[in-house]
Amino acid sequence: MSRLYVARNPRVAARSLDGEMMIMSGRDSTLFTLNKTATILWQSADGTTPLDEIVEHRICQEFEVEPAEALHDAETLARELASHEIIQISEEPIPQPNPAAGESR
Amino acid sequence: MNGLLEQMTEKALKLNVPLSVQLDLTYRCNERCVHCYLDHDDHGEMTTAEIKHLLKEMADAGVFILTLSGGEIFLRKDFFELLEYARRTLMFCVKLKTNAMLIREREAARIRDLGVESVQISIYSHRPEVHDAITLVPGSLKRSLDAVRFLKSQGLRVVIANVLMTQNMQDYPAVRALAAELGVDCTLDPTITPMMDGDRSVLSLGVDQTALQQVFRDASLVGDVEEFCAISTNPDEDALENLPCSAGHTSCYVSPYGDVFPCVQFPLPTGNVRKQRFIDIWRHSDAMNDVRSIRVKDLTTCTSCSHVSSCSRCPGLAFLEGNMRGPSSQDCERSYARTGVPSANMLAKKRAGAGQNLGQTNLGRADLVQIRVLPANVETSATSATA
Ligand code: SF4
Numbered sequence: 001m002s003r004l005y006v007a008r009n010p011r012v013a014a015r016s017l018d019g020e021m022m023i024m025s026g027r028d029s030t031l032f033t034l035n036k037t038a039t040i041l042w043q044s045a046d047g048t049t050p051l052d053e054i055v056e057h058r059i060c061q062e063f064e065v066e067p068a069e070a071l072h073d074a075e076t077l078a079r080e081l082a083s084h085e086i087i088q089i090s091e092e093p094i095p096q097p098n099p100a101a102g103e104s105r
Numbered sequence: 106m107n108g109l110l111e112q113m114t115e116k117a118l119k120l121n122v123p124l125s126v127q128l129d130l131t132y133r134c135n136e137r138c139v140h141c142y143l144d145h146d147d148h149g150e151m152t153t154a155e156i157k158h159l160l161k162e163m164a165d166a167g168v169f170i171l172t173l174s175g176g177e178i179f180l181r182k183d184f185f186e187l188l189e190y191a192r193r194t195l196m197f198c199v200k201l202k203t204n205a206m207l208i209r210e211r212e213a214a215r216i217r218d219l220g221v222e223s224v225q226i227s228i229y230s231h232r233p234e235v236h237d238a239i240t241l242v243p244g245s246l247k248r249s250l251d252a253v254r255f256l257k258s259q260g261l262r263v264v265i266a267n268v269l270m271t272q273n274m275q276d277y278p279a280v281r282a283l284a285a286e287l288g289v290d291c292t293l294d295p296t297i298t299p300m301m302d303g304d305r306s307v308l309s310l311g312v313d314q315t316a317l318q319q320v321f322r323d324a325s326l327v328g329d330v331e332e333f334c335a336i337s338t339n340p341d342e343d344a345l346e347n348l349p350c351s352a353g354h355t356s357c358y359v360s361p362y363g364d365v366f367p368c369v370q371f372p373l374p375t376g377n378v379r380k381q382r383f384i385d386i387w388r389h390s391d392a393m394n395d396v397r398s399i400r401v402k403d404l405t406t407c408t409s410c411s412h413v414s415s416c417s418r419c420p421g422l423a424f425l426e427g428n429m430r431g432p433s434s435q436d437c438e439r440s441y442a443r444t445g446v447p448s449a450n451m452l453a454k455k456r457a458g459a460g461q462n463l464g465q466t467n468l469g470r471a472d473l474v475q476i477r478v479l480p481a482n483v484e485t486s487a488t489s490a491t492a
């Protein structure tokens with residue numbers, strides 16, 4: 001199975017408010033807040049770490065879940081975030097202009 | 106407000122986070138609008154490095170919505186460097202306020218590439234002879250409207266801001282029609298702000314009662330006129346615990362010199378980011394905490410006013426009149442134009458005036474209405490006035 005890479009979409013606005021990630025879509029200014037798993041995915045979406053590694057090292061560490069099940073859920077989540085243009089997904093690494101994740105504070 | 110943004114704002118309020126900041130990058134301007142309250146000379150603006158440092162501090166403090174304004178922001182040679190830093194590195198939701206005179210195709214494309222949320226452009230009239238007479242720059246309407254088209258063609262959200270004054274009052278329907286034709290939003294503002302040094306002479310440019318009444322009875326602007334102009338009921342206990350507005354609670358303003366104020370229209374000095382960290386001013390400034398402590402029940406005069414639960418009272422304008430806990434005459438005028446019922450402040454002034462000018466017989470239109478309700482309880486008079 002091919003690996004999936006995820007990267008934050010530089011067109012969104014993002015800030016963490018007390019650990020909860022606020023994201024404003026660059027497409028139509030819709031505001032989203034990310035739950036804990038989606039926040040971890042967002043923070044780890046550097047374009048170069050494959051999704052299975054993010055799941056193994058970040059998500060499985062945080063929540064006690066089976067890696068295969070967690071990867072399946074993470075892929076579904078990544079595709080949903082991509083459909084709102086919050087992140088980009090690709091089967092190739094995605095070059096990033098800078099490493100920011102909007103998580104100052 | 107968008108439901109989720111409202112929730113986030115409530116959360117920010119509880120956590121004492123400044124969710125939204127307006128930063129003026131310069132007071133210099135390439136227009137000379139007759140109503141403008143700014144001193145356009147450069148008295149030592151923050152440098153590029155200072156502004157970047159401040160932006161980082163603001164991101165660390167939790168600021169999410171950053172409005173860049175002026176003066177004219179495009180007069181700063183480092184404007185795009187700052188915008189790129191704010192968007193790409195710090196991921197603020199950036200809104201711009203500009204006269205757009207310096208925005209051509211190239212600038213519009215860069216603004217789009219940097220993912221700016223919206224661009225607000227001041228348009229005073231659809232007629233060049235009126236708009237240009239307000240900006241005092243010939244050809245300015247054409248340049249600003251060209252920019253609206255460039256930005257719109259890039260798919261950006263553009264908002265036309267139409268400030269109402271005596272000179273352009275009759276043009277707002279045509280400005281709104283023009284906005285609709287261009288496919289952009291339009292906001293209308295009948296507030297003229299006094300100069301930051303307290304000079305109130307520009308207020309004479311503000312629209313009069315008749316014009317305000319016309320605006321407040323225009324269903325295309327206010328929706329249900331009867332509801333909008335209804336006389337409010339007595340505030341309940343909860344309403345008296347309400348906060349006057351977001352200034353100092355979830356938002357603030359920073360000048361090009363680094364001075365921090367509760368709001369662009371509330372020039373109460375609270376600190377300077379050249380001397381202190383932004384977050385320390387936000388959290389610990391005595392002046393900011395004083396603003397923060399005010400509840401509707403603490404207001405002088407307003408608590409005895411029949412409009413208190415529906416009034417748009419601006420504490421900044423009240424401060425500019427001498428007391429941030431007091432009434433704001435401009436909002437009294439608005440409440441009066443909306444409902445036909447004079448405010449407690451107007452009645453108090455009338456009483457004071459009557460005491461000083463006994464025997465005066467100079468009755469203007471407003472005087473007649475005020476005299477009718479003078480001795481009675483305001484609420485009762487309001488009810489009988491509409492019966
Ligand atoms: S009411 Fe006045 S002080 Fe408050 S946010 Fe509005 S303009 Fe600023």
Ligand code: SF4
Nearest residue numbers: 407410416433437448
């Ligand atoms: S109308 Fe005037 S006196 Fe009444 S609440 Fe508003 S600002 Fe205060």
